[in-house]
Structure formats: C-alpha cells, structure tokens
Amino acid sequence: MSQLLIFLGHILEGNIIFMKIDFEKASFKDFENIDGQDLNTTAYKFVEYLNFLKTNGHLNYRIESLTPVGPEMNLMLPGDSSPTWSVCLVSNDYLGFSQHPKVKAAVVRGTEMFGTGSGASPAIGGHFIYHQQLEKKIAAFYKKREAILYTTGYTANSATLQCLLHKQDIAILDMAVHASVYEGCITTNVKTFLHNNVEQLEQILKNAQNTYRTKMVIIDGVYSQDGDLAHLGQIADITHKYGALLVVDDAHGIGVIGDTGRGVIELFNAFDKVDIITGTFSKALGNIGGYVVAEPHLITYLKFQSKQHLFSTTATPAIMGILKAIDLVDEEPQWRTKLWENINYLKSGLVTLGFDVGTSASAVIPVKVGDIPKTLEAGRLLLRAGVYTNPIMYPAVSKKNARIRMNVMATHTTVHLDKALNAFADIDSQLHISK
Numbered sequence: 001m002s003q004l005l006i007f008l009g010h011i012l013e014g015n016i017i018f019m020k021i022d023f024e025k026a027s028f029k030d031f032e033n034i035d036g037q038d039l040n041t042t043a044y045k046f047v048e049y050l051n052f053l054k055t056n057g058h059l060n061y062r063i064e065s066l067t068p069v070g071p072e073m074n075l076m077l078p079g080d081s082s083p084t085w086s087v088c089l090v091s092n093d094y095l096g097f098s099q100h101p102k103v104k105a106a107v108v109r110g111t112e113m114f115g116t117g118s119g120a121s122p123a124i125g126g127h128f129i130y131h132q133q134l135e136k137k138i139a140a141f142y143k144k145r146e147a148i149l150y151t152t153g154y155t156a157n158s159a160t161l162q163c164l165l166h167k168q169d170i171a172i173l174d175m176a177v178h179a180s181v182y183e184g185c186i187t188t189n190v191k192t193f194l195h196n197n198v199e200q201l202e203q204i205l206k207n208a209q210n211t212y213r214t215k216m217v218i219i220d221g222v223y224s225q226d227g228d229l230a231h232l233g234q235i236a237d238i239t240h241k242y243g244a245l246l247v248v249d250d251a252h253g254i255g256v257i258g259d260t261g262r263g264v265i266e267l268f269n270a271f272d273k274v275d276i277i278t279g280t281f282s283k284a285l286g287n288i289g290g291y292v293v294a295e296p297h298l299i300t301y302l303k304f305q306s307k308q309h310l311f312s313t314t315a316t317p318a319i320m321g322i323l324k325a326i327d328l329v330d331e332e333p334q335w336r337t338k339l340w341e342n343i344n345y346l347k348s349g350l351v352t353l354g355f356d357v358g359t360s361a362s363a364v365i366p367v368k369v370g371d372i373p374k375t376l377e378a379g380r381l382l383l384r385a386g387v388y389t390n391p392i393m394y395p396a397v398s399k400k401n402a403r404i405r406m407n408v409m410a411t412h413t414t415v416h417l418d419k420a421l422n423a424f425a426d427i428d429s430q431l432h433i434s435k
C-alpha cells in the first residue's frame with residue numbers, strides 16, 4: 001500500500017469503517033473531527049500525519065528559537081542537532097518594539113513596582129493602576145474614551161462577540177476575518193460576504209433589515225493572510241445606511257498603517273464611523289493582550305458581562321511595556337518609515353522576480369504558490385537556505401491559495417532582505433512558482 005495512504009479502521013456496531021486520508025494532500029482540518037473515530041484514534045492518526053510531514057522535512061511548525069525575536073534568529077531546525085541562524089520573516093513584531101530598550105525598561109520597572117502577577121480577575125481585586133492607564137491610553141490612541149483589556153487579541157474578538165450577540169442577532173462577516181471572529185459568532189446567526197465585496201454586503205444587510213435585533217458587520221482592517229486592507233470607507237457607509245454596527249479588528253494595522261500609525265481607521269479617517277475597534281498588543285506593540293475600544297456604555301457592559309474578562313486574571317505588570325510602546329508610535333516614527341522602506345524593498349524584489357504577491361498593502365506579504373505539497377517544499381527549501389517563512393494552507397486559506405507568508409520588520413536590513421530574495425530565486429528554479 002502506498003505510503004501516502006493511511007486507512008483508519010474503526011469497529012462500529014460490528015462493521016469496520018475505513019476512513020481514507022491521503023497524507024500528501026491532507027491538512028490539519030482533516031483531523032479536527034473524524035467521523036466515527038474516538039478521540040484517541042483521531043489523535044494517534046494526527047500524530048502519524050505530523051510524523052509523515054516530519055519525515056519529509058515539512059513540519060515547519062513550532063520551530064524552536066534560541067534567541068530573541070529579531071530580524072535573525074538562531075533556530076533548532078527539525079532533525080538538526082545544532083542551531084542555524086536564519087533571517088526571520090515570521091514575526092509580527094513589526095516595529096521591533098519587543099526588543100526596544102525603552103520598552104524593556106518599562107517592563108522591568110513594572111515588574112519591580114508591582115511584581116510578576118496581578119493575583120485576581122478585574123472585578124475582585126485584579127484591577128491595578130497600570131490596567132487603568134492602559135485602558136485610557138489605548139482608547140485615547142483611537143480618539144475614544146473607553147477601552148477594555150483582554151488577555152489576548154484572540155479573546156478580545158471571541159469573547160466580546162460572544163457577549164454582545166445572541167440568537168436574535170446577526171453577525172455579517174467578511175469571509176476572510178480572523179478565526180477568533182468566527183469563534184465569537186458561534187451562538188448567533190452568521191452570514192458571510194465575499195472578501196471586500198460591498199455589493200454582497202449590501203444585499204445581506206437589505207435582507208436582514210427587519211429580521212434581527214442587533215446587526216453587526218465585522219471586518220479586519222488588514223487581512224492576516226493576504227496583507228490587503230478593508231474597503232473601510234464604503235463598508236462603513238453601507239453598514240450605517242442599514243442601521244448596523246461596524247466592528248473592525250485592526251490587529252495588523254496598529255503601528256503600521258496610517259500617517260501616525262493609528263491603522264486602517266486612520267487611513268480612511270473613520271474614527272467616527274467604526275463602532276467597535278478590536279486589536280492586539282502582541283504585534284507592533286511587542287507584548288501580549290487584546291483590547292476593545294468603544295463608547296463607554298458598551299465597554300462598561302463588557303466589563304461586567306463578558307465572562308472571559310470578568311472571570312479571568314488580569315494581565316501582569318509587564319504590560320507597562322505597552323504604555324511605553326504606544327508612546328513610541330508617536331515619539332519614534334522613524335521605525336514606521338523604516339518598516340515601509342523594507343516592505344517596499346521586499347515586495348518590489350519579489351515582483352521583479354515574477355512572484356505573485358497578491359494585493360498586499362501592509363507588512364504581511366504572501367507569495368502565492370497554489371498547491372499544498374509545493375508550498376510545504378518551498379517552506380522547507382527556504383528554511384534550509386536560512387530564510388524562515390510560514391507556509392500557509394487550508395484551512396487558513398483555500399486549497400488553491402496555499403502560499404508562503406512573510407512578515408516584514410523595521411529591523412530588517414537590506415542584507416537580510418536580499419538573502420530572502422536570493423533564496424526565493426533559487427527555489428524558483430527548482431519549483432517553478434513565479435509567473
């Protein structure tokens with residue numbers, strides 16, 4: 001039997017049911033919920049699949065770095081016994097603030113003043129001056145009055161939407177929104193529109209007009225797989241025309257997009273048009289945690305009704321680093337300038353080599369490959385050439401849209417980016433990815 005085909009046998013009511021999974025074409029999704037298989041069988045088969053990837057050098061996940069986040073990292077590559085220095089094109093630390101001396105000093109100061117933990121959830125003893133300051137600061141950053149903090153950007157979306165939307169409501173999602181948004185909508189009605197398709201959005205809003213209590217349109221500012229931007233102006237106008245609320249998750253836009261780094265909302269001058277802004281401290285702001293910014297009554301509601309906020313311990317004093325990182329977005333705009341020089345350099349280099357970078361307009365740059373085995377092999381070859389990128393495939397993107405995804409940082413030099421471009425040119429001669 002071909003090594004590529006694995007048959008899962010399962011005895012059910014006296015019958016053996018065989019489940020065929022072609023490991024060559026499989027993705028993680030195929031192991032999420034295998035029909036008729038109990039948990040242990042599913043998990044064992046998934047481990048077998050991971051071993052299959054590992055044997056082929058395609059398990060490019062959870063690669064251990066021995067050095068800090070940066071433009072180069074010393075990595076323990078799968079199967080190797082000693083580490084390799086690689087150009088890092090996988091980090092969302094776009095401005096390099098996780099390593100900025102002033103940010104690190106603020107984290108140390110926070111720890112010295114307040115210790116390593118906050119000790120309780122916010123309503124019952126875990127709300128400290130540094131939480132209060134960060135709420136105020138991130139709200140003011142977006143010209144609003146109030147914000148709520150979550151432990152991750154993921155829960156800022158999932159927990160907030162879960163709290164605000166119920167069976168009589170509807171969430172209308174751009175189909176390319178982050179997984180955390182989908183998760184937040186599992187207990188409400190959901191309709192999706194094709195990515196950035198304003199006509200389809202309008203049709204859905206028209207049909208939903210008198211059927212639902214609260215209607216919410218939810219989009220990303222920057223889309224995390226294509227790196228393209230929301231058509232925010234038109235989407236905001238249509239959303240409000242039909243009396244719906246607009247939610248924008250600008251996780252990849254903050255610090256990167258807009259003249260002063262306020263993200264896609266600044267680019268479209270839409271501060272008054274977005275009802276709820278969500279985002280993360282884990283990318284350009286170099287820390288961890290999520291936030292939601294909105295009118296005070298909504299934020300107060302969330303603070304006492306959103307279970308993942310209410311019943312979960314608040315962030316550690318290390319978030320004092322975020323207070324400094326937000327200041328630095330204004331105080332040191334040179335990082336954003338350098339980031340954009342790097343984005344343009346890498347993108348135009350890839351285009352010159354003939355690669356399809358899609359509609360990227362941010363620090364996220366994909367190289368479209370198109371099929372899963374080729375994408376995995378491209379990831380492996382790049383890694384072996386000392387260039388660390390992310391192979392992305394189904395279910396994160398559709399099967400025919402598999403790609404290598406890169407994240408550019410302000411701290412990359414042209415030496416780093418040239419190394420990446422040379423590696424792409426080399427792998428192209430073997431895999432024929434360019435047009």
Ligand SMILES: Cc1ncc(COP(=O)(O)O)c(C=O)c1O
Nearest residue numbers: 152153154178224249251280282
């Ligand atoms: C668009 C978007 N929203 C939310 C998140 C979740 O943020 P965090 O990693 O801080 O949980 C991500 C993360 O990777 C993202 O790309």
